């Protein structure tokens with residue numbers, strides 16, 4: 001009767017002796033290729049299952065016998081010990097069953113009161129593993145979309161400001177160089193009025209792609225407002241920032257955006273500011289970049305102005 005119950009379990013059960021020879025395995029374990037043949041009983045565990053991590057598992061099994069206490073292996077650390085295909089109708093990142101394993105010391109009734117066997121239980125954790133992976137991916141995607149501007153797919157204002165704040169504190173603390181480029185599309189209202197809002201959107205999207213391609217990995221490019229963008233340049237002084245701003249302005253000026261039968265051209269007005277002792281705080285730096293940008297607009301647009309103190 002007992003063996004019938006163990007046979008029908010939806011958990012794998014293996015019984016081995018203290019020389020690691022297989023004594024018994026239940027029906028669940030028969031889906032393992034090594035146990036498909038009838039002559040597995042009596043064979044050494046590690047010969048039967050070459051996928052087992054011998055050193056690690058021997059240590060575990062020794063401790064089960066020596067300490068008379070169970071040992072475990074969770075799928076989070078080792079996805080499986082026994083390489084068995086899972087039978088779930090779901091797509092996971094592995095064709096193999098995720099397993100939680102428990103190794104229990106056994107004193108057989110006919111023995112001398114010492115531990116003479118170890119029972120290894122194999123629980124199928126594929127479902128949990130699958131849903132955890134899915135949750136992890138969903139959370140990562142949520143985090144990404146929380147910091148991304150929906151139209152241009154670059155950093156949104158909140159995330160950009162967060163990064164700017166951190167970079168600013170680091171520049172103050174470690175006396176690092178830090179620059180900021182703020183820019184705004186010129187007469188963008190006319191683009192919308194002349195070609196429609198969708199055309200305007202396309203200009204914003206393609207402009208973001210063009211500019212992103214000109215930046216370094218550590219630069220943080222964000223959409224600051226409607227047609228206003230900001231680039232944070234860590235470890236960059238005013239000369240480097242100005243040169244990059246000019247490169248961007250010129251590339252932008254030469255860019256032609258195709259929308260239906262229209263060829264749309266646009267220009268940028270840019271303000272550049274670099275961190276130096278006179279800058280009191282984060283807002284101060286932004287205000288100065290904004291003043292430089294305004295100066296570019298006032299002096300005819302399609303210009304780069306670097307903020308000069310005084």
Ligand SMILES: Nc1nc2c(ncn2[C@@H]2O[C@H](COP(=O)(O)OP(=O)(O)OP(=O)(O)O)[C@@H](O)[C@H]2O)c(=O)[nH]1
Nearest residue numbers: 184185186187188189190192197198200201226227
């Ligand atoms: N298509 C589109 N237009 C936007 C978006 N966000 C802001 N705008 C438009 O950008 C225009 C900004 O206009 P203004 O602030 O007057 O500035 P401007 O026309 O660029 O003129 P200057 O900045 O003075 O050169 C407005 O028409 C907004 O509707 C957007 O996501 N998509």
